[in-house]
Amino acid sequence: MTARPARAALVTGASAGIGLTFARELASAGWTVTAVARSEDRLRALVEELGPGHRYLVADLSTPEGQELVAAELVQRPVELLVNNAGTAHHGPFTGTGPREALAALHLSGDAVVVLAHAFLSGARRGDALINVSSTLAHAPAPGLAVYSAGKAFVTAFSEALWYEQRPLGVHVMTLSPGPTSTEPETESSAGAAARRHQDAPAAMVQSPAAVVRTALRALDRRTGPTVVPGRTNSLFVLATRLLPRRTLLAMLSR
Numbered sequence: 001m002t003a004r005p006a007r008a009a010l011v012t013g014a015s016a017g018i019g020l021t022f023a024r025e026l027a028s029a030g031w032t033v034t035a036v037a038r039s040e041d042r043l044r045a046l047v048e049e050l051g052p053g054h055r056y057l058v059a060d061l062s063t064p065e066g067q068e069l070v071a072a073e074l075v076q077r078p079v080e081l082l083v084n085n086a087g088t089a090h091h092g093p094f095t096g097t098g099p100r101e102a103l104a105a106l107h108l109s110g111d112a113v114v115v116l117a118h119a120f121l122s123g124a125r126r127g128d129a130l131i132n133v134s135s136t137l138a139h140a141p142a143p144g145l146a147v148y149s150a151g152k153a154f155v156t157a158f159s160e161a162l163w164y165e166q167r168p169l170g171v172h173v174m175t176l177s178p179g180p181t182s183t184e185p186e187t188e189s190s191a192g193a194a195a196r197r198h199q200d201a202p203a204a205m206v207q208s209p210a211a212v213v214r215t216a217l218r219a220l221d222r223r224t225g226p227t228v229v230p231g232r233t234n235s236l237f238v239l240a241t242r243l244l245p246r247r248t249l250l251a252m253l254s255r
Helices: 017-028 040-050 064-076 099-122 146-169 191-200 209-222 232-243 246-253
Strands: 008-012 032-037 055-058 081-084 129-133 172-176
Touching (some): 008 017, 055 064, 081 099, 099 129
């Protein structure tokens, strides 16, 4: 195991959207960033933009091989902050895509999150932090995004439990649950995976990746949690999901 660089972070899904913004914001704040995604061209361009000292790692986190590669990176080059952001979704009826595509999405929001969180937390020190990017749809399953919603529900429940487990150890775990985000629906951007629905969302709910990341980093500094929902309107939406009858909620989200 090599010595840990000061203020080192690893960000998955870093080629677009929220992950890309995390990488840029962290680098500008003095963090040394390792950017992870499938697209080497985008990663190379990002690291060139960020400047000397930053690294990238090409990995498909929907596969065991990709998960093991990044987990080994976390063991060999420990970081102070892990941002689990990679995700994907297929918009439309569940039977409109094959089971392999659905399972690939679940591998990203399930297997990859578990494998990387375990590798990170097993060596985490007091003051370190883990951000798992979820979605407001974790609280409100959306017809047309059934697998995505279910995967994000897992991310949220898993992360909140880890938040409680890790508190006595001084390690902070945060669930970031953005609403509709005005970013391209890239397969490597968790919030971007559902972004194509933002055109139909109320304007007050839609946020830019920069606004989402700024909220996340403020919450990280304050060690608030376990779940952070960027934007007042989105916070009210999540609250409403706990009060509305399930049938009513599903009907609303199917429009």
